[in-house]
Amino acid sequence: MSDFTPNIQVFCCHYTSQQALAVSPEGLQADGFPAGANINRVVCGGKLKVSSLLKAFEDGADGVCVVACPEDKCHNLMGSQRAAKRAGAVKKALAELDLEPERISMHHLERGFHQEFVTVAQEMEQRVKAMGPSPIKGEE
Amino acid sequence: MIVAERKPVGEILKMISDAKRVLILGCRGCVSVCSAGGEREVEILASMLKVGRKKEGKPIEIIEASLVRQCDKEYIDSIDQWDGQFDAILSMACGVGVNFIANLRPMVNVLPAVNTSFFGGSSEQGVWTEQCAGCGDCVLHLTGGLCPVARCAKSLMNGPCGGSQDGVCEIHKDVPCIWQSVYEKMNGLGRQQEMLELAPIRDWRSAGHGGPRTAVRDDLTV
Ligand code: SF4
Numbered sequence: 001m002s003d004f005t006p007n008i009q010v011f012c013c014h015y016t017s018q019q020a021l022a023v024s025p026e027g028l029q030a031d032g033f034p035a036g037a038n039i040n041r042v043v044c045g046g047k048l049k050v051s052s053l054l055k056a057f058e059d060g061a062d063g064v065c066v067v068a069c070p071e072d073k074c075h076n077l078m079g080s081q082r083a084a085k086r087a088g089a090v091k092k093a094l095a096e097l098d099l100e101p102e103r104i105s106m107h108h109l110e111r112g113f114h115q116e117f118v119t120v121a122q123e124m125e126q127r128v129k130a131m132g133p134s135p136i137k138g139e140e
Numbered sequence: 141m142i143v144a145e146r147k148p149v150g151e152i153l154k155m156i157s158d159a160k161r162v163l164i165l166g167c168r169g170c171v172s173v174c175s176a177g178g179e180r181e182v183e184i185l186a187s188m189l190k191v192g193r194k195k196e197g198k199p200i201e202i203i204e205a206s207l208v209r210q211c212d213k214e215y216i217d218s219i220d221q222w223d224g225q226f227d228a229i230l231s232m233a234c235g236v237g238v239n240f241i242a243n244l245r246p247m248v249n250v251l252p253a254v255n256t257s258f259f260g261g262s263s264e265q266g267v268w269t270e271q272c273a274g275c276g277d278c279v280l281h282l283t284g285g286l287c288p289v290a291r292c293a294k295s296l297m298n299g300p301c302g303g304s305q306d307g308v309c310e311i312h313k314d315v316p317c318i319w320q321s322v323y324e325k326m327n328g329l330g331r332q333q334e335m336l337e338l339a340p341i342r343d344w345r346s347a348g349h350g351g352p353r354t355a356v357r358d359d360l361t362v
Pocket residue numbers: 142167168169170171172208209210211233234235236237
């Protein structure tokens with residue numbers, strides 16, 4: 001199961017994604033960003049909806065990462081705390097559905113480009129490879 | 141408002157196990173305010189059920205909708221627009237809404253997606269607490285506005301039981317003794333003497349112990 005390319009959806013706020021998006025997808029991958037990872041930018045972590053994160057799984061994501069500002073240094077004050085709460089709600093929802101809650105993770109990063117941004121997606125890729133593809137992908 | 145909470149998704153999946161098409165029907169009234177069954181929660185539940193059913197290998201078709209209220213006949217009429225398009229309705233309104241649909245549409249299989257919990261208010265963001273039990277014979281004028289029916293674990297009417305310790309109810313350390321609060325409130329208002337008055341034995345028929353209750357306003361019926 002470890003040879004598949006996991007579909008990883010990374011949701012990040014405008015500030016934490018700025019630099020990552022400035023670099024081309026090839027440039028990002030050269031830095032080690034997983035090939036199956038895709039960046040979804042929202043204006044603020046507080047704008048992220050529980051339903052959008054669940055929809056990513058519905059649409060075939062094997063793993064979802066949420067990246068927003070440091071908890072105490074959010075550009076919009078509470079946005080990243082709200083994002084963390086919503087990621088937590090999805091974690092609970094996955095558990096309720098008997099899916100691995102580890103398929104979603106929350107990260108707080110400083111704005112700008114940092115290697116951690118790439119690491120976040122790499123770690124999810126490793127985790128998902130160990131767990132195997134999302135069991136809901138099945139036959140459509 | 142009426143406070144409710146979504147049922148565990150496993151319980152809901154079981155209820156709809158035979159259904160191929162479901163109408164998830166939110167309510168923009170109370171349950172929307174307490175974030176249990178409004179438009180946002182309809183969207184979340186729809187997603188969870190789709191994920192759950194895909195996992196079971198039995199994909200499901202879902203229509204998402206919300207009514208202004210589910211406790212008024214005229215709004216229920218609008219569900220007819222989805223006639224023939226669903227095997228069951230999952231109502232996210234309180235039990236009143238589910239009952240209303242069941243009363244008015246005998247051929248519709250309507251199921252509850254939430255547990256209707258209590259009448260309460262939001263004491264802080266994301267937290268709701270019970271405040272009134274709808275007893276039909278309000279005594280708040282005698283208790284400083286604090287309800288002994290809903291907020292005393294034993295619904296006592298003449299002061300606290302022997303389990304009241306340091307202002308805390310004996311059922312749990314996080315539950316204040318409402319009778320202690322009544323006393324403090326009445327004291328603050330200079331009305332503590334009124335508490336010496338004995339409350340008579342109550343007639344609980346108005347609280348639903350005499351069967352289902354009805355309110356009729358003759359001036360409003362045509
Ligand atoms: S159906 Fe229930 S939740 Fe909806 S408005 Fe009426 S009382 Fe409130």
